[in-house]
Amino acid sequence: MKRLRQLLSRYGARWALGLLLTFGAVLYPLDFWTSHTIERQDTIISDLRMRLEPFELDPAIVIVDIDSKSLNEVGRFPWSRNVLAKLVDQLTGHYAVGAVGFDVSFPEPDTSSGYEVLARLAGRELKDVPGLQRQLGMLKTSLDYDGMFASSLQGRPVVLGFNISDSQAKGVLPEPAFTAEFLNGREGHAYTAKGYEANIARLQQAAAGAGIFTAVTDADGIVRSSPVLFRIKDGYYPSLSLATLAAFLDTGSIKPVLSGTVDTLSENERQASAFDTLQMFTKKAGRVVFPVGEAMISTVQFRGRGGPDGGAFRYVSAADVLAGRVAKEVLEGAIVLVGTTAPGLQDLRATPVSAEYPGVEIHANMIKSMLDGRFKTRHWSAQAIEAIQLLVVGVVLSFALAALAPAWSVLLAAAAFVACGAFNYYMYSQQDAILNVFTCLLLVGALFVLNVAWGYFFEFRKGRALVSRFGEYVAPELVKRMAEDPEAYNMEGESRELSVMFADVRGFTTISEGLSPKALREYINLYLTAMSEDIRSAHQGTLDKYIGDAVMAFWGAPVAFTDHASRAVGTSLLMQASAARLNAEFLARGWPALKIGIGVNSGLMHVGDMGSKIRRAYTVMGDAVNLGARLEGITKVYGVGIAVGAVTRLAAPEFVYRELDLVRVKGKTEPVAIYEPLGKSDALAPGTLEELAEWDAALALVRARQWDAAQAAIDSLAARHPERPLYPLYLERIARLRAHPPGADWDGVTNFDSK
Known part of the structure; x- marks a missing residue:
């Protein structure tokens, strides 16, 4: 909780x-x-998604293109229907295609043969010309282009296209796929038209069917979907794509899949779309079922970029079909759509994949989806x-x-x-x-x-x-790390395992007496700056405070480090090296020599923002801290630069240490082993490890009260290392112990009664 x-x-x-x-x-x-803005963005994403859809050429659907080449060879469009009759004969006879769908309507008779003009002249101005009526009777069949076209359509799987309009009713409608009566009281929402521009009766009656090719655009003028069924009055009429597929599969009927009866439907259900699935009963494929979208409008799955070079459907020129120049295997058994890509014929549409997409290819895409039984639908x-x-x-x-x-x-x-x-x-x-x-x-x-x-x-x-609060204590990189998650850090008091360090200048009173105030300020500033940089930058310690010439720092808070002891020992060694560098610089200036003593200890400490209402500081307290301070003072006794406690030595084993003594500091009853860190083994001077081994053996002799052997061992070490104050210290101690032998309870511990 x-x-x-x-x-x-x-x-x-x-x-x-x-x-x-x-x-x-x-x-x-x-x-x-x-939100219209969100709807618009979804439309843009939908268009992009459609352009990313992969595709491949489908040989089952071929577009016979009334292209510029066809217009140059055959003539301007619309062509006479004797030409279209030859085109149908070529496709259904020579090439044996599976079905033909015309993306063209024929709402008026074809009078391009001139027969009507000749017949009118023969009945008026030329009625007295002998044999003219008989010649016209002989020419009637060859000049009846509508009759020729109707004859070519008869009994063949050819579907004509027709258009819808707002008001006019022109031509003859085909039989509807079904009527509103079939829906038995349901409201079958569909794209509804008031008028139409259909084909003349003799062509419509000869054709296998007819389909609506009207393109339905969105508000931005782009074609993204196509009705599968249109409603005209009470009839539901198929699109050109559906009618062409029905002819290809030799379909007997197209019906919606209805669920429930009108008696079991609620008022809302009756007002909703009557169905979302169509079924066709075919002779070639049996029962074929595919989904339709809301209002019987399905999303067009555009494949490729569109046009002869679009890659999804094969295009062949109508002129090449008429001339028999197309390889038979290209068209045999295929579903053929007759349309145009010629710019002047105005059958290019704006779509998500192209600004000039052939309208006939929209129907090809719809047929492809029906054949595959896969529509992109919003379920x-x-x-x-x-x-x-x-x-x-x-x-x-x-x-x-x-x-x-x-x-x-x-x-x-x-x-x-x-x-x-x-x-x-x-x-x-x-x-x-x-x-x-x-x-x-x-x-x-x-x-x-x-x-x-x-x-x-x-x-x-x-x-x-x-x-602001921690910047004066810790290294900038630590402050940056803390600023990334400020809630994880605070100044509230807590207990942690930390390492603390105290550093002090030896003989600072004498130094201060020998320097002018200005020189003393520069002396101490250079010293404190170097020590602070070693603490904060090198090993990311927390700078606690300056106590005159003394420096206090600790590791492990506010940022926790598991290796806080190693950081503290490494810093103390670095500080001694910096002090030696500064000492050389100070001597060159004629200033007093610089020597420092450092005490390091590790253990459980209380850390946090402590102080009074007047002034507070982020610091550490506890017995382990006090021992660290005592160790700094003890360095003077043993003539060493650094002294660390036993806990620190155990927590930072990568360093080599010289044991100094067992001590009992003021206020403590338990003795503590203290050590001088020398550095890492690979950085030690030659012979150091051998010297340490001799020293450990000599120290053991002292604690075993073997004064003669201990003195001999330490004399040997002192002779070879006269710079080491530790050895004379122990020789004096041995002399004192000889003069005043300790009691039986002597434990080899040195007691310090002062701080």
Whole structure:
């Protein structure tokens, strides 16, 4: 519970705002609110997604193109219907295609042969010309182009196209696929037309069927979908693509798949779309079922870029078909659509994949989808899927982004962004499901911006406060690390395993007496600066305070280090090296020599912001701290630069140490082993390890009260290392112990009664 309260205190506000954004986003696909901007962005994404869809050439569907080449060879369009009759004869006879669909309508008779003019002249101005009537009777069949075209259509799988209009009714409608009566009281929403421009009766009656080729555009003028069925009065008429496929499969009927009866449907259900599936009963393929979208309008799955070079469907020139120049295997058994790509014939449409897409190829794409039984549809469950996706993404990001560091937040937000897009594309390409994705992308962006803004306006101020409070104590890189997660650090008191260090200048009173105030200030500033840089920059210690010429520092707080003891020992060695460098510089200036003593100890300490109402400081306290201070003073006794406690030695085993003594400092009853760190083994001077082994043996002799042997061993060491004050110290101690032998309870410990 405590942890939960901490999390709520730290992240609760951000979580609440994130969840509020998520809740608002979830309501969008459920139609609680709308946005034209979001709808427009989803349309743009949908267009891009369609352009990314892979495709390959489908040899089952071929487009016979009335192209510029055909216009040059045959003449301007529309062609006389004797030419179209020859085209049908070539396609259905010579090439044995499976079906032909004309993306053209024939609402008026063809009078291009001139027969009507000759007949009128023969009945008036030329009625007295002998034999003229008989000649006209003989020519009638060869000049009846509509009759020739109708004859070529008769009994062949050829479908004519027709158009819808707002008002006029021209030509003859084919038989509808079904009527409103078949729906038995259901409202079958469909694209409804008031008028039409159909084919003349003799052609329509000869053809296998007819289909509507009218292109339906969105508000921006782009074709993205196509009705499968249109409603004219009480009849439902197929599109050109559906009618052509029906002719190809030799379909007996096209019917909707209905569920339930009108008696079992509610009023709302009767008002809804009557069906979302069509079925065809065919002689070639049996029962064929495929889905249709809302209002019987299906999304066109555009394949390729469109046109002869688009790559999805093969184009052949109508002139080459008429001349028999096309290889038979190209057309044999194929579904053929007759249309045009010639710019002047105005059958180029704006689509998501091309601004000039042949209208005839829209029907080819629809036929391909019907053949495959795969349509890109927006299923009734799409809204629920979108809402669930928004809920999952929103909840995960609301909680995670609040807790993560900035770099991880960027990565998570980017991953969520990619995941939303990938899931949407997977559903589209693999499941044929159309889902809107912009709301999800917008939610990811909004949650990311929310957390970035929150971090900037709120956490940044906390980070600046943290920098202000800790900047004088710890290294800049540590402050930067702490500022990334300021809540993880505070100045409240706590107990931790830490390492503390005290450093002091030897003979500072004498030094201060020998320098002018200005020189003394420069002397101490240079010294404190060098020591502070070694503490903070080299080993990232926390600089506690300056006590006159003394320096206090510790490791392991506020940033925790498991190797705090190693950092403290390494820093003390570095400080001694810096002191030697400064000493040479000071002597060159004529200043007094610089020597320092350092005490290091590790253990459990109390750390935090301590002090009074007037002044406070982030510092450490405790017995382990006191021992560290005592060790700094003890260095003078043993003539060494650094003294560390036994706990520090055990915690930093990578260094080599010389044992100095067992001591009992003022205020403590338990003895403590103290050591002088010499450095890492690979950096020691030759012979150092051998000297240490001799010293350890001599120290053991002292503690065993073998005074003669101990003296001989230490005399040998002192003769070879006269610079070592430790050896004369022990020789004096041996002489004293000889003169005043210790009692039986002597434990070899040296007691220090002063601080």
